[in-house]
Amino acid sequence: MITDTDCTPRVTYPERRSGLRLNRSEHCFSLVDQIGAQKMKLNQSAALIWELCDGERSVSEITMSLSNIYEVPLAKMLDDVVATLGAFDASDAMRYRLRQYVWRSSSESSRIQYLRISDGMLGLLEQFRALVFDGLRVERVTASDIDLGRAGLERAKANSVSQSTQPKSGVLKFNHLYDHPKYSVLLARIEAGVREIVTDIETTLTVSLCAAYQPGGRMGWHTNDDNPGRRVYCTWAETDRSNFFRYEDPDNNAINTDWESRGWTIKTFYLPPKPDQLWHCIQANSLRLAIGFAEAQFTRVNRLPAVATNVA
Numbered sequence: 001m002i003t004d005t006d007c008t009p010r011v012t013y014p015e016r017r018s019g020l021r022l023n024r025s026e027h028c029f030s031l032v033d034q035i036g037a038q039k040m041k042l043n044q045s046a047a048l049i050w051e052l053c054d055g056e057r058s059v060s061e062i063t064m065s066l067s068n069i070y071e072v073p074l075a076k077m078l079d080d081v082v083a084t085l086g087a088f089d090a091s092d093a094m095r096y097r098l099r100q101y102v103w104r105s106s107s108e109s110s111r112i113q114y115l116r117i118s119d120g121m122l123g124l125l126e127q128f129r130a131l132v133f134d135g136l137r138v139e140r141v142t143a144s145d146i147d148l149g150r151a152g153l154e155r156a157k158a159n160s161v162s163q164s165t166q167p168k169s170g171v172l173k174f175n176h177l178y179d180h181p182k183y184s185v186l187l188a189r190i191e192a193g194v195r196e197i198v199t200d201i202e203t204t205l206t207v208s209l210c211a212a213y214q215p216g217g218r219m220g221w222h223t224n225d226d227n228p229g230r231r232v233y234c235t236w237a238e239t240d241r242s243n244f245f246r247y248e249d250p251d252n253n254a255i256n257t258d259w260e261s262r263g264w265t266i267k268t269f270y271l272p273p274k275p276d277q278l279w280h281c282i283q284a285n286s287l288r289l290a291i292g293f294a295e296a297q298f299t300r301v302n303r304l305p306a307v308a309t310n311v312a
């Protein structure tokens with residue numbers, strides 16, 4: 001049984017140790033303690049990283065700031081930031097503050113299960129996010145013509161919308177990344193991480209979706225009954241409870257709206273074949289990233305997966 005605490009997304013925020021301050025001389029920077037003794041020498045970018053370690057910015061946010069200042073691609077900047085933070089950590093100049101997000105209580109009847117994210121997995125997902133954000137032009141879109149309400153659902157049912165035919169707006173596939181050498185390596189490592197978390201996957205996993213949703217983006221009601229089976233989705237939301245995954249419960253036809261927490265979330269659910277399709281749709285009011293994995297072959301119907309709770 002997964003508790004709400006177990007599946008609360010966590011993000012680490014680097015925070016400077018108190019009692020240390022940045023000393024600037026003409027050509028160099030150093031960290032000095034309360035009596036003025038030098039603890040570490042820093043170059044200019046390390047000094048900047050130190051100043052950004054305020055316990056409020058995540059590693060990705062620090063990386064994005066540096067990337068803008070030095071005009072260096074995010075993926076390359078991330079390596080430098082991680083190395084510098086490692087040096088701070090080794091010198092006991094900084095600590096990682098773990099922030100837990102407020103999590104809604106999960107319903108017993110929910111068809112979605114949330115998975116605990118290990119720190120290692122979070123690191124991979126953050127690297128992926130840095131890669132995706134590099135060169136991504138964020139634009140707010142309007143998709144009011146895609147009806148995610150009951151009327152839109154009934155229309156989709158009348159038209160037997162599966163996967164390929166559903167309306168969507170502001171959903172960007174990561175096509176620009178496919179030639180990036182880091183892309184496939186990271187995806188493979190993330191897939192391996194998913195397999196560690198969801199231990200009863202019996203078949204190979206395929207990537208079912210890898211996309212960014214622009215703020216305002218929507219994916220209309222559909223079922224994926226042309227490719228039924230289990231899905232494991234790693235999603236990232238820019239702000240708390242602004243994006244949702246909405247589905248109609250086949251048991252009672254209730255429409256459930258599952259608001260996503262800020263940061264990374266990993267969830268799993270089944271998309272059954274006909275006649276028990278799970279009608280679902282997505283709204284992103286803030287920037288949203290999604291990496292979805294599908295079991296290659298559907299072997300079980302209407303059974304929630306057993307989920308390991310022993311992830312470190």
Ligand SMILES: [Fe+2]
Pocket residue numbers: 222223224280
């Ligand atoms: Fe879908």
